[in-house]
Amino acid sequence: MHPVSVFGSEASALLDRLRDASPAQAAQLEREIQLEWDRSGSATADLLRKRGADALERGEYDIAVEHFTALVDHAPDFAEGWVERARAFAALGMFGPAVGDLEHALALEPRHYQAIAGLAELLEAMNMPDDAYTAWEQVKVLHPHHEAATEALARLAPQVKGQEL
Incomplete structure (x- = not known):
């Protein structure tokens, strides 16, 4: 049995x-x-998200964090706001806050495989290959055809599981 998604039965059925x-x-x-x-269910949340995404695209990561912070303040139950702010924090090299935001998103939507993938990428960047491998495995359970997870597991396997002689 899976936790109930805050995104409703449609997203849960699709997952x-x-x-x-x-x-x-x-x-x-x-x-x-x-x-x-x-x-998001909110025009204000949608506007804040667009502004944050535009700032991310322009490489204005501090500004993106500001917009996404306003978004999570406005709509704290909207997991995508936390995922997006994590991306902005990661772009700034602020891995701790990025991990915290992804954990918050996963508390809202435990099957958010994109949030888990983001967490796996951060763990790999923080030189935590065992934890990254475990996170990528979780992505594959939820989304067996996730290309980035498939590639990451193949890349990390020799480091995590060793090489056959």
Whole structure:
């Protein structure tokens, strides 16, 4: 049994289907899941998110953090706000706050495989390959066709599990 998603039954049903999907089905389900995750339910939240995303794109990471902070203050139950602010913190090299935000997003949506993937990337950047490998494995359980997870597990396996002689 999975924790109840704050995103409603539609996202939960899509996540359930993703586990058993073919690669083609998985790509479509991934798009549908992201659309569900993107629904903030607030025009203000959407505007703050857009401003933060635009600042990220311009490389203005401090400004992005400000917009995403306003977003999580305005809509603390909107997991994407925490995920986006984590991206901005990571871009600034502020891995501790980034990990904290991803943990908060995962408390809201435990099956948010993109948040887990972000956490795995941070753990790898912090030279914690065993923990990164475990996080990537969790991504694969939720989304068996996740390309970045597949690549990361292959890359980290020799370091984590050793090499066969």
